[in-house]
Amino acid sequence: MRIAVWRQHAALRDGGPMTLRQVRRRCEQLARGIRVPDPFDLDTFISDFGTDRGRPVHLIAFDLPPGAPCGLCVSTDVADYLVVTSAATGMQRVHIALHELAHLLLEHRLHLIDDVQGSRQLFRHLDPGVVRAMFARTNYSSQEEQEAETLASLLGQRAGLWRPPAPRTPSDPVVERLGRSLEH
Structure with a gap:
């Protein structure tokens, strides 16, 4: 079985690294x-996204084993x-x-690798022949993970699910300038 996972290097489509x-x-x-x-x-949002791109997207709750990522995306030829x-x-x-x-919205590129030991344990019931790609979130070090985390947070804010941190009242102009420089 071959699976695809996120590239681990951070690069723009033109090859250069992006700042935060x-x-x-x-x-x-x-x-x-x-x-x-x-x-x-959430279900409507996911369904509408699948309809817009002409490819169904399904949300599945799954008992992932200890040490597995808390979320991942599996692509087959049809969904x-x-x-x-x-x-x-x-x-x-x-x-x-x-x-x-x-990750799907950002159209992140994939890298094919040979079967990772844990992939068979995660999806013993899934026919390896139907899996086209599998993306697993394990850390936030890659640019793709930073982008996905940022976009997810922004979409949650737009949906009114959580609010951005309230601005602090600066007590010192130096602290205010430092805070502004670190916001993004």
Whole structure:
């Protein structure tokens, strides 16, 4: 079995690395063009996204084993599946699903590798012949993970699920300038 996982190096489509500020700007620009249902409903949002791209996207809660990622995306020839650990509930579940969906929205490129030992354990019931790609979130070090996390947070804010941190009242002009420089 061969699976595809996210590239581990951070590079723009033109080959250069992005700063966190550039990641944020890219995600903000993309988020502005995405319809978010009002009132927000995760299932409707995912269904509408699948309809818009002409390829169904399904959300699945799954008992992922200890040490497995909390969310991942599995692509077959006919559909994409956003898998969220069944241990996640409430806003954590929504955020994990938005993170995995963000990978699809951002059209992240994949890298084929030979079967990773854990992939067979995660999906023993899934026919290896139907899996086209599998994306697993394990850390936030790669640019793709930073982008997906940023876009998921922005979509959650647009949906009214959580609010950005309230601005602090600066007590010192130096602290104010430092805070502004670190915001993005």
